[in-house]
Amino acid sequence: MSENEAVGSSGGLAPITEGEWAGWSTWQSDAFEQRAGPFYERREDDGQMVAAFRAEERHMNGAGFMHGGCMMTFADSALFTIATDALAGSHGVTMHLAGDFLDPARVGQLIEARGEVVRAGGKTIYVVGMIRADGAPVLSFNGIIRKITRR
Numbered sequence: 001m002s003e004n005e006a007v008g009s010s011g012g013l014a015p016i017t018e019g020e021w022a023g024w025s026t027w028q029s030d031a032f033e034q035r036a037g038p039f040y041e042r043r044e045d046d047g048q049m050v051a052a053f054r055a056e057e058r059h060m061n062g063a064g065f066m067h068g069g070c071m072m073t074f075a076d077s078a079l080f081t082i083a084t085d086a087l088a089g090s091h092g093v094t095m096h097l098a099g100d101f102l103d104p105a106r107v108g109q110l111i112e113a114r115g116e117v118v119r120a121g122g123k124t125i126y127v128v129g130m131i132r133a134d135g136a137p138v139l140s141f142n143g144i145i146r147k148i149t150r151r
Helices: 031-036 068-082
Strands: 013-015 025-027 040-043 049-054 091-101 110-121 124-133 136-148
Touching: 025 031, 031 068, 049 068, 068 091, 068 110, 068 124, 068 136, 110 136
Parallel strands: none
Antiparallel strands: 013 025, 025 040, 040 049, 049 110, 091 136, 110 124, 124 136
């Protein structure tokens, strides 16, 4: 799939059936995430949601490490992956996102985010998570999602 085919496509969450990301899904209808990542997600056998992408040269800063803005963009996307069940098909917006950078990520590494919903009730969902590069922690993050009704 070329970038132009994915960016702005309709259809929402689309399964990937071949290549490195076979068995994962991606949000084809999210043009920003497709350009920034693309980011992928799946449910593990234990029921936990995981988000991931492969670090490329275009994700790096001038020093050769992953740009902090790229990592925070991924954390923002991962909030919603982690909160899939709490969202229960609802839409939401990020009310708060904070992160602590722990170590740099490099080209070629598998970048994965996992976490948990620590509280969900009404319209507010609290999430904590960790992003790892080839298994090593690179960013701890927490965020708050506000469920919204689509007009």
